[in-house]
Amino acid sequence: MIEHDGTTPERLTSTRAWVTYLSKVELPVLANTLRRIDELTESQNSTVNELANVILNDAQLTSQVLRLSNTVFYNQTRTQVSTVSRAITLIGFDAVKSMAISSLVVDSLLKRTDRPHLLRCLARAIHAAVQARLLMPSRNDNALEEVFIGALLMNIGELAFWSCETPQASELEQHLRAGEAPTEAQKTVLHTTFPEITRGLVEAWSLGPFIRDVVSAGQPTSMASSLVRHTVEMARLSEDGWQGKDMDRVLEQLAKDIGEAPATVRDRAKINAAEAAKVAVSLGLPQVTALMPGQQESPGQESAPQVDPNLQLQILRDLTLSLSEKPDINEICQLVIEGIHRAVGMQRVALLMADRSGQLLLPRKVGGKGTEAWRERFHISRGGAGPLDSLAEHSHCEVFQPTAQAANVDYDRWLGRVPALVGPLRAGGRVVGLFYADNAASPYTPSSEQLAAFEHFVQNAQLCLTLLSARH
Structure with a gap:
């Protein structure tokens, strides 16, 4: 038995x-x-x-x-x-x-x-x-x-x-x-x-x-x-x-x-x-x-998927409408997550936000298959020595490239070990949030078109955060 x-x-x-x-x-x-x-x-x-x-x-x-x-x-x-x-x-x-x-x-x-x-x-x-x-x-x-x-x-x-x-x-x-x-x-x-x-x-x-x-x-x-x-x-x-x-x-x-x-x-x-x-x-x-045969650009290499410009435009319009009415950070960030996942073509997406101490970035929203464990376990300590802390070192939207010595986390095979897109959110000159997106088992590096589209979505979340900060 x-x-x-x-x-x-x-x-x-x-x-x-x-x-x-x-x-x-x-x-x-x-x-x-x-x-x-x-x-x-x-x-x-x-x-x-x-x-x-x-x-x-x-x-x-x-x-x-x-x-x-x-x-x-x-x-x-x-x-x-x-x-x-x-x-x-x-x-x-x-x-x-x-x-x-x-x-x-x-x-x-x-x-x-x-x-x-x-x-x-x-x-x-x-x-x-x-x-x-x-x-x-x-x-x-x-x-x-x-x-x-x-x-x-x-x-x-x-x-x-x-x-x-x-x-x-x-x-x-x-x-x-x-x-x-x-x-x-x-x-x-x-x-x-x-x-x-x-x-x-x-x-x-x-x-x-x-x-x-x-x-x-x-x-x-x-x-x-x-x-x-x-x-x-x-x-x-x-x-x-x-x-x-x-x-x-x-x-x-x-x-x-x-x-x-x-x-x-x-x-x-x-x-x-x-x-x-x-x-x-x-x-x-x-x-x-x-x-599959005939699909590779070169042996062992996968190419990044094409950005969907029509879907990107549609979601960006929804974001603009939300910003012009009554900005809501949760609604805006959900739309950004969806845009990065569907229009940019990234399989897994997360938004991490700073806790009350400001020293820890914790998941606020996640999207895509294989992200369930992220809700409880994906965290980044600022200035610490955790396996994923290097993700918070980026000052603007860019492609994260893992090093050969990239640390492994026991709850996810790919997190921090594959090329990814990262984009910080700021308030008062401090990083208070981070968008992260990867493609799990697909080892290709996100394209310049994907990075540009990713940046557009992150900018909308940043704009919402800036508008809300100005009201307080």
């Missing part, structure tokens, strides 16, 4: 232990919802309303499905869809099921952690799923969605493992960083392998006979299963480019699967990779697009 103290498990030493832990302790909601959706699909009596109700029970899932329903990838008629029921009727039961499962998997796993290994695995899974759906020769909707979900979930054991903050996950990271072969490292640390965990989860979560065939150790029993296996391997290999002996071998196997020439498959796959990046964005995962 697995003991669980609410944070991390005891050391797990078998496939069965990992499957039980992931299913019953870490991801029971995901497991149950996937099982329910699969049951609806298998039943001959399932109705549009039943699937719609499963989706509508989750506001985030509903939003994602509707967003995907209006993308060209799923909706080539470009008819606007505004309800889940309409999406099922217009686009099809199987397509909406596919959207629901992909959205569930992404949201359920990503909200738990931002480990680079998880982001890499999600990028690979989405790329493979899109390749499988677009390469599948059949025009049968069920077959298209079947291979999409098959490719997405073929490595669900690895995805589930990296989504959990366990001591063994950190230990496996160290083994892989040291250059140990992945399979051997898994056996050493987990006493099993990711494929074995995947097979266990497929059975435990009742993911159906097709996925069971895809992940089995034996030969695939259908062209569709073979296609899925080969697209998953192609997605992995493509991270190192579209050439090479291993890639040639996989392309030849895919060519046999779908009855086309290897050169044609290569050309189609390159085009499909660009489509996969668009699907990732629609799924709310823009940060993984840089991990």
